[in-house]
Structure formats: C-alpha cells, structure tokens
Amino acid sequence: MQSDLKKSLLTPIKTLTYCVTGEKTRDDCTKHKSRRGSKVKSGVTHLQNTHPMRSYQAELERERKVCEALTAQKNAERAAMRTHFRRKYHLSKNVKDTGRVRSGGGKVALPRELAQMVYPEAPVKDEAFGLLSAFQGLGFSAGIYTSNKQPKTSSTANTEPCKLMLCVFCEEKRTGMGLGVFTENTHVLLKGTCWTESDRGSMLVSCVRVGSSALGRSLCVRPVIRRSRSSAGGPRRFQDIPHTGSNGWINLLRFWKDGRFSQLHKHMENTFRQLGPIYREYLGSQSSVNIMMPVDIGELFRSEGLHPRRMTLQPWATHRETRRHSKGVFLKNGPEWRSDRLLLNREVMVSSAVRRFLPLLDDVAQDFCHALRQRLETKGVGETGQRSLTLDPSPDLFRFALEASCHVLYGERIGLFSSKPSEESERFIWAVERMLATTPPLLYLPPRLLLRLHAPLWTQHATAWDHIFSHAETRIQRGFQRLQSRSGGPPGGSDERFPGVLGQLIEAGQLSVELIRANITELMAGGVDTTAVPLQFALFELARNPDVQERVRTQALSSWKQAAGNPQKALQGAPLLKGTVKETLRLYPVGITVQRYPVKDIVLQNYHVPAGTLVQVCLYPLGRSHEVFENPQRFDPARWGGADRGRDTENVTMKTGSGGGFRSLAFGFGSRQCVGRRIAENEMQLLLLHILRNFRLSVSSTEELNTKYTLILQPESPPRITFSTL
Numbered sequence: 074m075q076s077d078l079k080k081s082l083l084t085p086i087k088t089l090t091y092c093v094t095g096e097k098t099r100d101d102c103t104k105h106k107s108r109r110g111s112k113v114k115s116g117v118t119h120l121q122n123t124h125p126m127r128s129y130q131a132e133l134e135r136e137r138k139v140c141e142a143l144t145a146q147k148n149a150e151r152a153a154m155r156t157h158f159r160r161k162y163h164l165s166k167n168v169k170d171t172g173r174v175r176s177g178g179g180k181v182a183l184p185r186e187l188a189q190m191v192y193p194e195a196p197v198k199d200e201a202f203g204l205l206s207a208f209q210g211l212g213f214s215a216g217i218y219t220s221n222k223q224p225k226t227s228s229t230a231n232t233e234p235c236k237l238m239l240c241v242f243c244e245e246k247r248t249g250m251g252l253g254v255f256t257e258n259t260h261v262l263l264k265g266t267c268w269t270e271s272d273r274g275s276m277l278v279s280c281v282r283v284g285s286s287a288l289g290r291s292l293c294v295r296p297v298i299r300r301s302r303s304s305a306g307g308p309r310r311f312q313d314i315p316h317t318g319s320n321g322w323i324n325l326l327r328f329w330k331d332g333r334f335s336q337l338h339k340h341m342e343n344t345f346r347q348l349g350p351i352y353r354e355y356l357g358s359q360s361s362v363n364i365m366m367p368v369d370i371g372e373l374f375r376s377e378g379l380h381p382r383r384m385t386l387q388p389w390a391t392h393r394e395t396r397r398h399s400k401g402v403f404l405k406n407g408p409e410w411r412s413d414r415l416l417l418n419r420e421v422m423v424s425s426a427v428r429r430f431l432p433l434l435d436d437v438a439q440d441f442c443h444a445l446r447q448r449l450e451t452k453g454v455g456e457t458g459q460r461s462l463t464l465d466p467s468p469d470l471f472r473f474a475l476e477a478s479c480h481v482l483y484g485e486r487i488g489l490f491s492s493k494p495s496e497e498s499e500r501f502i503w504a505v506e507r508m509l510a511t512t513p514p515l516l517y518l519p520p521r522l523l524l525r526l527h528a529p530l531w532t533q534h535a536t537a538w539d540h541i542f543s544h545a546e547t548r549i550q551r552g553f554q555r556l557q558s559r560s561g562g563p564p565g566g567s568d569e570r571f572p573g574v575l576g577q578l579i580e581a582g583q584l585s586v587e588l589i590r591a592n593i594t595e596l597m598a599g600g601v602d603t604t605a606v607p608l609q610f611a612l613f614e615l616a617r618n619p620d621v622q623e624r625v626r627t628q629a630l631s632s633w634k635q636a637a638g639n640p641q642k643a644l645q646g647a648p649l650l651k652g653t654v655k656e657t658l659r660l661y662p663v664g665i666t667v668q669r670y671p672v673k674d675i676v677l678q679n680y681h682v683p684a685g686t687l688v689q690v691c692l693y694p695l696g697r698s699h700e701v702f703e704n705p706q707r708f709d710p711a712r713w714g715g716a717d718r719g720r721d722t723e724n725v726t727m728k729t730g731s732g733g734g735f736r737s738l739a740f741g742f743g744s745r746q747c748v749g750r751r752i753a754e755n756e757m758q759l760l761l762l763h764i765l766r767n768f769r770l771s772v773s774s775t776e777e778l779n780t781k782y783t784l785i786l787q788p789e790s791p792p793r794i795t796f797s798t799l
C-alpha cells in the first residue's frame with residue numbers, strides 16, 4: 074500500500090523534474106505528457122514543490138532572514154545612537170528606540186569604532202566632528218560629513234584595517250569611525266576628504282560605507298577620486314556637495330553646546346580642510362553653501378545681479394520694524410536699496426567726497442597722537458624725549474573711531490581726547506559693542522517670539538539699538554539746526570566748512586529726513602568697531618614684526634615730508650600703509666563672510682548651485698590659505714605691491730576671468746561692497762601714518778593672538794602694546 078502510494082506520487086514528480094532539468098530527453102517528457110494527458114496540468118501545480126524550486130525558495134527565505142537581521146541590526150544601531158545622543162543632549166524620548174533595540178536581538182553589537190564613540194574612554198580630538206561622523210556610516214541623515222550619496226565601492230577592494238592616521242596636509246591625527254589606511258597617496262582622512270600634499274584641491278579621498286561589511290566592521294577607504302572640472306558628465310548635483318550634517322537643529326544645538334559661534338571662523342577653516350574647497354552647512358532653519366577659492370568668488374560675483382542681496386540680519390530688521398524706523402542701505406534690498414545706495418555713494422565713496430573728508434580724518438588722527446604723546450610724557454617711563462608706555466590701546470582706539478566717525482558724518486568734534494570724555498559717548502561705544510555681541514545668537518532664533526517672551530537677549534539687543542538711535546538722533550537734530558542757521562546768515566558770509574555727510578545729504582535734498590536718519594544711524598553703528606578692532610590687530614602685527622614696521626615707517630616718513638602736510642598726497646606716496654591695512658584685514662577680516670544669493674544657476678567647484686542659494690565667501694580661511702597666498706602666516710604688507718611706490722598691484726592681478734583677483738575682500742565686492750570703505754581705509758591709514766611718525770611699537774610676546782567672533786572678529790583679549798617716542 075505504502076509502496077503503491079509512493080509510486081503514484083513519485084512518478085509524476087520525477088517526470089516533471091526531468092521536464093524542468095532536461096536530464097531526460099524531451100521525448101520522454103512528451104511521451105509522458107501524451108500518456109498522462111490532462112494530468113500534466115495538475116502536475117504543473119505541484120511545480121513549486123519540486124526539489125530545485127524548493128531549494129531556490131529556501132535560499133530566498135534564508136537571504137530574506139539575513140536581510141531582516143541586518144536591517145534590524147542597523148536599526149538597532151541607529152536606535153542605540155539616538156538613545157545615546159538623546160541622553161547626552163537631553164532630547165525627548167523616541168519609543169521606537171527600545172522597540173528597535175529589541176528587534177535587533179536585544180543586545181546590539183556596535184562596530185568597535187562606533188562603540189568607542191558611544192562609550193568613549195578618552196575624548197577624541199575634535200570631538201564634535203567625531204560625533205557627526207559617527208552617523209556617517211549609518212546613513213543617518215543627522216550627521217553625514219561627506220556628500221549624502223556616496224559612490225558605491227567594491228567591498229573587496231581596499232578594505233584595510235583601520236588605524237590612527239596622520240594627515241600630511243593638516244598634520245592632525247584622526248581617530249574614530251571611518252578610519253582607513255591608504256597606501257598609494259600616503260594619507261587619508263576619516264571624516265570626508267582631504268587634499269594631498271602634492272595636488273591639493275583635486276585629489277580627494279573619502280570614507281564610504283561598504284555594504285554589509287560596515288556592520289560589525291569599520292568603514293573602509295576608497296581610492297583617490299580625481300575630481301575633474303571637465304568631467305564628461307557635466308557638473309555634479311547640488312545634493313552631492315559635502316556637508317556638515319543635514320539636520321540644522323542638531324547642528325545648532327552642537328554649535329551652542331560647544332560654544333562654536335565664537336569660533337565660527339576657525340570652524341570654517343577646519344571644515345574646508347576636512348571637506349575640501351566647498352561645503353554646505355545647515356544651522357537651524359538656515360542653510361548655506363560655503364566657498365573660499367578666488368575662482369569661485371569670481372563666479373559668484375558675476376551672478377550677483379543688479380541688486381545684490383546679503384543674508385538679512387533679522388534681529389536688526391525686527392528692531393526697525395517694531396520701533397517703526399525706516400531701514401538704511403544695510404537692511405534694504407532691490408531697487409529701493411539701489412536708489413539710496415547711489416545717493417550715499419556720492420557722499421562717501423567717490424573721490425571728490427574722499428577729498429572732502431580726508432582732512433577731517435587727518436585732524437582726528439593727529440589729535441590722537443598728540444594726546445598719546447602727552448600721556449607718555451606724564452605717565453611713561455624713561456628720559457624726557459625718550460619715554461615709553463605699555464598699555465592696552467583698545468579704549469583709545471574706540472574713542473578715536475567714534476570721534477572720526479562723528480567728525481566725518483556730522484561735521485562735529487565731540488571731544489573724546491579730552492581728559493574727561495563725555496559719558497554719553499562712552500555709552501554709545503558700549504551700546505554698539507552690546508548690539509554686535511547679541512546679534513549672532515539671535516540670528517538663528519525668531520526675534521518676534523523672543524520679543525513676545527521678553528527674552529533678556531532680545532531686550533538687551535533692542536535696548537542697545539535704541540541707544541544708538543537716540544545718540545544719532547541728537548546729532549542729526551543739531552545738524553539740521555546748524556544748517557538752518559547757516560542758510561539764514563548774511564549773503565556771502567556762509568560757512569564754507571564741510572558740513573559732514575549728514576549736511577551734504579540734507580543739502581542735496583534727495584533723501585527724505587527719515588531715510589537720512591536711517592542711513593546715518595547705520596553708518597554710525599557700522600563705523601566704530603569695524604575700524605577700531607582692525608587697528609588693534611594692525612598695531613600688534615607691526616609691533617611684533619619690527620622689520621616690517623621699519624620699512625613702513627621709512628616710506629611713510631619720506632612721503633609725509635614730500636606731501637608737505639597734504640594727507641591725500643601723503644597716503645598716495647606710502648602704499649605700504651595701504652598694504653598694512655589690507656594685510657591686517659586678510660589675516661583678521663572684520664566680517665568673516667560675505668554673502669550673496671546668485672540670481673542665476675552657477676557651477677562652483679564643478680557642483681551645480683541653483684539660483685537663490687545662500688552662498689557665503691569665507692574670508693578667514695581664504696586669507697590664511699596656502700592655495701591662495703604664499704606663506705600666508707607672514708605679515709607682509711608688500712605682498713599687495715606697495716614696495717614700489719604708487720602701484721596698486723591688486724588691480725593688476727584682478728583677472729576676473731581666472732579668478733586672479735578676489736583675494737582682498739574684507740570690504741565685500743561689487744556694487745554692494747561696504748559703503749564706508751573709503752572712510753575706513755583712509756581713517757586707518759592716516760592713524761597708522763601718524764602713529765609710525767611718532768612712536769616705535771613693540772610687544773613683550775610675539776605669540777599668535779587668540780580671536781573670537783561676535784559678528785566682528787576681534788582679539789579674545791586686547792594686546793598690550795609698548796609705545797616709545799621716536
């Protein structure tokens with residue numbers, strides 16, 4: 074019975090197997106088919122039960138299980154990381170985490186490097202980046218350091234054991250996830266990319282995840298990728314631009330936690346080193362593409378359009394809106410900006426305007442030196458005529474900048490070099506400093522919400538602005554009265570003195586009173602710290618480079634002599650003074666970025682960047698880049714061509730097509746560049762001229778100055794400088 078049953082079942086199965094495998098002749102098959110007639114059909118329904126199909130299905134099932142296990146493991150890893158970071162940063166709990174960890178088998182075996190990051194024994198260098206890169210291998214959107222779509226790499230190739238590496242370019246040791254060994258070109262970076270010593274900028278090495286080998290193993294390094302600008306496929310996609318993590322809020326949290334806002338310039342420099350000459354950054358709700366190479370800046374400049382736009386400083390704009398003040402050129406955009414800007418250019422940018430205000434700046438600079446000489450005589454040490462005094466010059470420089478601004482803008486001296494400067498002026502300086510310091514943290518928060526909440530940060534910011542406005546208002550009122558009394562005077566007896574930019578604007582009568590007020594207040598607010606701070610850096614650099622100081626002095630003295638008291642001629646004959654200002658701003662750019670929204674799609678570093686993207690030119694890394702400047706650490710005013718008198722080689726090297734220019738950008742570029750540029754440049758050069766004529770500068774330590782960023786770049790603590798009479 075049993076054997077009968079076996080036979081009756083096995084025979085059709087065998088026959089069908091032959092049909093499928095072809096082990097027997099086709100004839101057999103057909104013979105059988107014809108013999109069994111309609112039964113064949115029912116045989117086909119059993120096809121799935123045949124041996125090869127069963128094994129195939131079993132294999133599929135095995136693979137599915139492996140796949141599920143891998144996914145569970147991957148999810149569990151992510152969950153473990155999330156839990157870790159949630160705990161660490163006190164973020165709200167996600168119920169999925171425990172579920173995922175359970176589905177991953179309860180005990181999640183993290184790759185060794187990952188485990189080290191989650192439970193570090195010793196903090197790794199550059200921890201914040203380590204945390205970010207921890208997400209990289211997991212394909213977790215919050216922290217990918219290189220482009221989010223990495224090219225696939227064969228898992229067999231170049232998977233070498235991970236080790237501690239030394240990057241020959243930045244000479245930093247790298248540890249953590251994604252480390253790999255790369256033999257051919259000697260060095261490799263774990264987080265993203267690095268330029269090789271021999272071919273910086275074009276050879277990139279990046280970490281990629283290699284299929285399932287990333288689970289339980291480290292990431293591996295793929296071979297050098299040559300990035301060709303003329304790649305046959307055209308520019309790469311915007312999404313492929315390397316970035317510092319796609320979750321802006323996590324990035325923002327990290328920025329706050331690490332106090333990275335005050336070191337934004339250094340952060341940018343490091344990020345370029347790690348990711349190459351272009352990267353994207355998400356911070357809170359903002360995102361930008363950051364660049365630093367002159368060739369890219371040239372490209373950006375050519376796409377800025379007729380009404381170039383910068384990133385709006387929202388806290389400033391909100392202050393104007395809530396107080397119902399008009400906005401000046403700094404905050405305006407479009408045709409409105411352009412018409413105001415053209416009128417202002419006439420009063421502060423064109424050479425006839427410069428000729429008008431130069432003598433006023435010269436007066437203030439000479440008075441500064443006179444007051445300092447007197448102080449040396451009374452408080453300095455040494456014999457009469459050879460006195461020296463060591464001091465922190467920053468309070469004096471702030472007073473100088475305010476006095477100079479008031480003289481040029483209002484045509485008024487406010488007596489800040491007297492032994493007892495007015496309290497009102499001191500309060501103004503304090504208000505500008507407060508306003509600048511409270512701006513960066515407010516940039517990433519909604520000011521109107523803070524206003525409603527009466528947040529102290531917002532209150533401080535708004536109060537500082539109110540103070541700046543009331544200071545300007547008093548002077549503007551006085552300016553109007555002065556002009557009225559002047560126009561009411563006897564015919565022919567009018568006062569021919571320069572009435573200041575304010576007076577010029579009133580006389581021209583093309584801007585409304587409200588717009589004059591808005592613009593003059595902006596010029597006042599923008600004109601003090603921006604010049605006082607670079608002057609600190611300039612004095613420090615001259616003091617710690619005595620040879621440079623001597624060369625600049627020699628040229629300045631001879632030019633001053635020849636100019637016979639004409640400040641304009643004196644500056645023209647001493648281009649090293651201009652070089653000193655440029656060199657100072659190269660190393661210590663006041664505003665660390667210049668931003669633009671291109672009006673058309675552009676290609677930067679062979680990546681497509683759509684119109685309307687916020688692109689930031691990062692001035693600090695640019696000024697210190699070996700790619701752009703020879704020996705960038707050296708303070709060398711002659712690099713700008715001042716050694717042979719009267720030539721401004723910046724213009725000579727300004728080859729827009731090749732990006733040959735676009736190296737000295739502290740004042741921005743194009744039609745939207747700093748409107749106070751001519752005031753600032755001349756003010757600083759004249760002060761340096763008179764200081765070098767009067768004093769020898771020295772410092773006790775030639776160590777680098779630590780810097781911090783509070784909307785402007787400034788020394789962490791002001792340098793002390795010794796002034797000795799010549």
Ligand code: HEM
Nearest residue numbers: 402403596599600603663739740741742745746747749753
């Ligand atoms: C060393 C000193 C200074 C530096 C480095 C500096 C830098 C800058 C930069 C980078 C910009 C943006 C330019 C752009 O987007 O292309 C700017 C804009 C501006 N600066 Fe300055 N600045 C300085 C001094 C001054 C002074 C003395 C004043 C006023 C007297 C001033 C008033 C302004 C104003 C009103 C704008 C907005 C211009 C516009 O949007 O049209 N700055 N400055």
